[in-house]
Amino acid sequence: MEEIVSLYQTVNSEEVISWVRVGAVNDFPENAGACIRHNSRQIAVYHFARTDKWYACQNLCPHKMEMVISRGMIGDSQGIPKVACPIHKKTFSLEDGTNLNGEEYSIATYPVKIEAGNVYIGFGD
Amino acid sequence: MKKIIVVGNGMVGFKFCEKLVNHPNRDQFEVLVFGEELRPAYDRVHLSEYFSLESADQLLLAPLNWYQENKILLQTSELISFIDTEAKKVFTHKNESYEYDYLILATGSSPFVPALKGVDKPGVFIYRTIEDLEAIQNYASKLKEKGRFNAAILGGGLLGLEAANATKELGMNTQVIEFAPRLMPRQLDQSGSDLLQSKIESLGLKIHLGKNSKEILGEDGIEQIEFTDGTSLQIDMLVISAGIRPRDELAVKSGIRTGERGGVIVNNKMETSDPSIYAIGEVALYNQNIYGLVAPGYEMAAVAVDQIMGGEKLMSPSIDMSTQLKLVGTEVASFGDPFIETEETTAIRYENKQRGIYKRINISKDGSKLLGGILVGDASDYNSLFQLYINGLKLPENAEDLILGQRGGEGKSSFGSAMDLPDTAQICSCESVNKGTICGAIQSGACSDLKEVIKQTKASSCCGGCKPMVVDLVNETLKSLGRTVKESICEHFDFSRQELFDLVKLNNTSGYDEALDTFGKGHGCEICKPVMASIFASIFMETANKQVAIQDSNDRFLANIQRNGTYSVVPRVAGGEITPEKLVVLGQVAKKYDLYTKITGGQRIDLFGAQLNELPLIWKELIDAGFESGHAYGKSLRTVKSCVGSTWCRFGMHDSVSFAIRIEERYKGLRSPHKLKGGVSGCIRECAEARGKDFGVIAVEGGWNLYVCGNGGATPKHAILLASQLDDDTCIKFLDRFLIYYIRTAAPLMRTAPWLEKLDGGIEYLKKVVVEDCLGMAEEFEKEMDGLVEKYACEWKEAIEDPEMMKRFRPFVNTEESDDQLVFVPLREQKMPKPW
Ligand code: SRM
Numbered sequence: 024m025e026e027i028v029s030l031y032q033t034v035n036s037e038e039v040i041s042w043v044r045v046g047a048v049n050d051f052p053e054n055a056g057a058c059i060r061h062n063s064r065q066i067a068v069y070h071f072a073r074t075d076k077w078y079a080c081q082n083l084c085p086h087k088m089e090m091v092i093s094r095g096m097i098g099d100s101q102g103i104p105k106v107a108c109p110i111h112k113k114t115f116s117l118e119d120g121t122n123l124n125g126e127e128y129s130i131a132t133y134p135v136k137i138e139a140g141n142v143y144i145g146f147g148d
Numbered sequence: 149m150k151k152i153i154v155v156g157n158g159m160v161g162f163k164f165c166e167k168l169v170n171h172p173n174r175d176q177f178e179v180l181v182f183g184e185e186l187r188p189a190y191d192r193v194h195l196s197e198y199f200s201l202e203s204a205d206q207l208l209l210a211p212l213n214w215y216q217e218n219k220i221l222l223q224t225s226e227l228i229s230f231i232d233t234e235a236k237k238v239f240t241h242k243n244e245s246y247e248y249d250y251l252i253l254a255t256g257s258s259p260f261v262p263a264l265k266g267v268d269k270p271g272v273f274i275y276r277t278i279e280d281l282e283a284i285q286n287y288a289s290k291l292k293e294k295g296r297f298n299a300a301i302l303g304g305g306l307l308g309l310e311a312a313n314a315t316k317e318l319g320m321n322t323q324v325i326e327f328a329p330r331l332m333p334r335q336l337d338q339s340g341s342d343l344l345q346s347k348i349e350s351l352g353l354k355i356h357l358g359k360n361s362k363e364i365l366g367e368d369g370i371e372q373i374e375f376t377d378g379t380s381l382q383i384d385m386l387v388i389s390a391g392i393r394p395r396d397e398l399a400v401k402s403g404i405r406t407g408e409r410g411g412v413i414v415n416n417k418m419e420t421s422d423p424s425i426y427a428i429g430e431v432a433l434y435n436q437n438i439y440g441l442v443a444p445g446y447e448m449a450a451v452a453v454d455q456i457m458g459g460e461k462l463m464s465p466s467i468d469m470s471t472q473l474k475l476v477g478t479e480v481a482s483f484g485d486p487f488i489e490t491e492e493t494t495a496i497r498y499e500n501k502q503r504g505i506y507k508r509i510n511i512s513k514d515g516s517k518l519l520g521g522i523l524v525g526d527a528s529d530y531n532s533l534f535q536l537y538i539n540g541l542k543l544p545e546n547a548e549d550l551i552l553g554q555r556g557g558e559g560k561s562s563f564g565s566a567m568d569l570p571d572t573a574q575i576c577s578c579e580s581v582n583k584g585t586i587c588g589a590i591q592s593g594a595c596s597d598l599k600e601v602i603k604q605t606k607a608s609s610c611c612g613g614c615k616p617m618v619v620d621l622v623n624e625t626l627k628s629l630g631r632t633v634k635e636s637i638c639e640h641f642d643f644s645r646q647e648l649f650d651l652v653k654l655n656n657t658s659g660y661d662e663a664l665d666t667f668g669k670g671h672g673c674e675i676c677k678p679v680m681a682s683i684f685a686s687i688f689m690e691t692a693n694k695q696v697a698i699q700d701s702n703d704r705f706l707a708n709i710q711r712n713g714t715y716s717v718v719p720r721v722a723g724g725e726i727t728p729e730k731l732v733v734l735g736q737v738a739k740k741y742d743l744y745t746k747i748t749g750g751q752r753i754d755l756f757g758a759q760l761n762e763l764p765l766i767w768k769e770l771i772d773a774g775f776e777s778g779h780a781y782g783k784s785l786r787t788v789k790s791c792v793g794s795t796w797c798r799f800g801m802h803d804s805v806s807f808a809i810r811i812e813e814r815y816k817g818l819r820s821p822h823k824l825k826g827g828v829s830g831c832i833r834e835c836a837e838a839r840g841k842d843f844g845v846i847a848v849e850g851g852w853n854l855y856v857c858g859n860g861g862a863t864p865k866h867a868i869l870l871a872s873q874l875d876d877d878t879c880i881k882f883l884d885r886f887l888i889y890y891i892r893t894a895a896p897l898m899r900t901a902p903w904l905e906k907l908d909g910g911i912e913y914l915k916k917v918v919v920e921d922c923l924g925m926a927e928e929f930e931k932e933m934d935g936l937v938e939k940y941a942c943e944w945k946e947a948i949e950d951p952e953m954m955k956r957f958r959p960f961v962n963t964e965e966s967d968d969q970l971v972f973v974p975l976r977e978q979k980m981p982k983p984w
């Protein structure tokens with residue numbers, strides 16, 4: 024378990040070492056999430072079509088360690104974009120991964136960029 | 149310390165205790181209460197609800213520990229058999245004695261049982277205590293098992309009709325026998341009675357008027373009742389409700405003065421012939437009358453407490469006997485002097501046989517004062533009329549507007565608002581609470597909502613008749629303070645679900661984004677999205693494939709997510725009936741995809757452990773074999789459970805399986821505020837547990853009984869009878885109306901039982917909407933349901949036939965591989981997810 028958790032660390036855009044292309048914009052659903060796999064990581068990617076913003080975070084829900092967060096519903100809370108885990112509806116900020124229910128665990132987030140109709144995720148390794 | 153003994157722990161005896169403990173000088177007294185009944189005081193007014201309650205405890209006026217907390221010594225199951233007025237002592241039936249300084253007689257009354265030959269036969273009952281009702285219920289169910297269904301009530305007064313409704317709800321064919329030429333002779337005139345009679349008869353109860361009973365016949369139990377006119381009726385049980393007799397036997401025996409026709413004589417201080425003994429409630433003879441209602445009894449309790457405490461409170465010189473009731477689903481009210489017709493008065497009558505309404509008001513000749521009246525079929529104006537009468541308010545110019553409404557105008561009520569009443573206007577007569585007290589409770593900041601106001605002032609806590617007015621007063625007062633409470637579903641929509649439903653319908657809103665833009669704000673969340681999805685589905689019957697992104701996660705993938713992120717597959721097995729061929733297919737599919745298999749609590753089969761990408765493959769095979777989505781993931785119709793019914797079962801009365809399948813096929817795919825479950829049982833043994841469902845249908849002689857608003861789960865509730873002896877089509881019609889009404893008005897994730905609890909007027913109101921069509925919307929509801937049924941589509945079939953939709957079930961956007969993180973462990977001969 025420890026191992027799998029330590030795989031996911033938040034990456035800020037200035038820390039990105041490699042931008043990985045994960046698909047075309049059209050491959051991702053609007054206003055919902057989808058999952059991509061890169062090496063041993065599963066990353067959830069969300070397209071907020073209303074604001075045309077993209078977010079990415081770990082697919083692993085830190086609550087019960089299940090690979091499910093990409094299948095959660097998204098929305099905003101006081102303007103903060105968020106995702107609710109489909110299993111127990113714990114909610115996390117997609118801006119910085121903080122747990123919006125006030126619990127300890129949080130999730131790692133990753134920068135996303137769109138170039139020429141393609142979606143890229145920034146990793147720190 | 150002085151000692152008070154209260155004999156009788158009924159409604160009024162309890163009220164005495166309650167008023168006493170709230171008195172500042174309460175500590176100067178020791179209080180000892182004797183009650184003959186098993187239980188502490190309970191709400192006799194709502195006695196008939198006993199049949200639909202889970203436990204009789206729900207009727208208690210206060211739990212046992214209330215007495216302890218208030219230092220009242222209560223001895224139940226203890227009859228006082230003698231009072232030694234000289235020595236100031238009471239003796240129990242066990243001959244134990246207790247001393248008193250003040251004695252309160254609150255022994256109530258008992259049903260009057262005429263001295264008919266044969267009244268002692270088994271099957272003859274009275275209707276006064278919980279035990280009486282228990283006995284009636286037991287006897288009725290034994291009769292029903294023997295295929296005997298005929299009950300009669302002796303007495304067509306207020307209580308008799310209530311008893312009639314109760315035996316009818318127990319599934320008995322009920323008839324009412326009344327000596328007088330009309331029903332409720334004390335409250336209604338002939339026209340009112342005629343109307344009530346035809347209403348009641350249309351609901352399947354038979355009425356016999358002007359019948360003088362002679363003898364009850366039968367071998368082991370009652371079988372027949374004979375009348376003096378030579379006619380007779382075949383009946384299997386009889387409930388006697390022919391008036392009340394004050395229980396003054398204790399007083400008589402102890403030498404306290406009683407009236408010629410019974411009752412302990414009291415003055416306006418509630419004192420009896422012995423100055424240290426008071427009598428209150430139905431045993432007290434005040435102004436040469438016994439008052440069979442709680443309100444006067446409560447006033448007597450208040451007077452007695454005040455007198456004992458040295459106060460000067462006196463009983464009102466005249467007692468108001470106004471009543472408002474719902475009898476066999478019909479509203480009836482009578483107030484003031486309902487019959488008066490003299491030189492100085494005029495009666496204005498309105499009768500509409502088609503709609504089953506009769507109204508009469510008696511006004512003074514000059515048209516300024518309301519003296520009394522009768523309302524049958526529609527008593528919605530009762531509270532306002534009663535206010536005009538009891539407070540002697542001046543009537544509007546055209547008094548007929550009071551019962552006809554203002555014609556030609558905007559349909560505004562001619563009373564104005566409850567807020568126009570004077571502060572002294574008595575709103576709750578049971579608890580004597582006036583308008584000033586109710587509004588003051590809010591204005592002073594002591595209370596902030598209806599619940600708190602009821603708790604503090606006790607207004608509408610008794611018979612509940614004044615509740616609509618209390619609600620108005622509370623809301624209006626809150627509004628005047630700028631404190632309206634708004635129900636909004638989340639930060640994105642400042643509306644309740646019902647308001648959103650109407651907004652979407654009125655604006656013909658095409659989708660979630662448009663809804664956010666036109667009447668919402670922000671970008672939505674996991675609360676409002678599924679609510680809106682449900683509303684769109686209920687209005688347009690769109691499947692979960694139409695606006696995928698707003699579906700709850702389970703609906704988005706058309707399956708229930710499991711603890712490890714895999715999914716379960718539950719095909720529909722309508723009514724629980726499945727062919728061997730289809731069973732084989734389920735087995736083969738489960739085997740092929742290595743799925744854990746289990747029979748569910750809903751009479752179908754669940755295949756667990758499917759991975760996201762496997763879902764469409766599995767469903768393709770199932771659909772090819774003739775299966776459809778079971779919507780186990782949706783807030784929608786789940787199953788309609790059936791028992792085997794008359795096709796195979798030796799007790800079956802109708803074909804419950806066919807009917808369950810018909811119902812399940814009709815409502816499959818219907819989305820609603822919460823999940824919906826149904827059941828159909830072939831007889832009253834109820835093997836389908838239909839009364840544990842949102843709607844349940846039970847076969848009885850002559851048709852189906854339809855029950856609604858039950859559930860199992862965390863807060864189990866038995867469904868309540870909505871209508872009885874229906875044929876198939878009428879049952880479906882009522883179900884259509886019920887379901888649409890629920891779907892339109894319930895809050896998100898509110899099942900039918902709590903919805904009914906919140907519905908103003910409760911089951912009686914629901915009956916009016918569904919059965920009597922008081923909103924005039926029945927046809928619209930049925931059409932709406934027809935439209936939804938017509939548009940049904942299996943969403944799994946849609947999904948597997950559309951390559952675009954299939955993309956949704958890919959675990960990863962950027963690779964075709966499946967998720968290798970899943971770990972299963974063996975479980976018996978199957979598997980399960982690795983535990984957390
Ligand atoms: C599969 C099944 C249990 C079983 O193995 O038998 C089941 C499984 C679940 N039930 Fe249930 N319920 C199942 C029959 C019942 C029954 C029995 C019945 O229907 O006769 C009840 C009580 C009756 C009732 O609903 O009134 C029942 C009362 C609940 C409740 C409590 C509802 C309530 O109003 O209190 C929930 C929670 C909820 O819905 O909010 C619930 C929720 C759930 C959920 C959906 C919880 C969840 O969100 O994951 C479970 C999904 C398990 C899964 O992973 O697929 N389930 N659940 C049954 C499926 C029946 C079917 O064929 O569709």
Ligand SMILES: Cc1cc2nc3c(=O)[nH]c(=O)nc-3n(C[C@H](O)[C@H](O)[C@H](O)COP(=O)(O)OP(=O)(O)OC[C@H]3O[C@@H](n4cnc5c(N)ncnc54)[C@H](O)[C@@H]3O)c2cc1C
Pocket residue numbers: 155156157158159160161162182183184185192193194195196226227228229254255256257275276277307310395398428429430431439440441442443445473611
């Ligand atoms: C089915 C039904 C429906 C009703 N509906 C309405 C309604 O809608 N509106 C309305 O205003 N009223 C209604 N009433 C009437 C109302 O219930 C009575 O007016 C009220 O209960 C009277 O209260 P009470 O305390 O005087 O008598 P009770 O409630 O009868 O209490 C008297 C108690 O004293 C006990 N007792 C008697 N003798 C002794 C003794 N010697 N020693 C010890 N204990 C003794 C009795 O067992 C009983 O428990 C209804 C009554 C019934 C039965």
Ligand code: SF4
Pocket residue numbers: none
């Ligand atoms: S009772 Fe609880 S554990 Fe069992 S299936 Fe229902 S929700 Fe799951």
Ligand code: FES
Pocket residue numbers: 084085086087088089108109110111112113
């Ligand atoms: S596993 Fe995500 S909230 Fe529990």
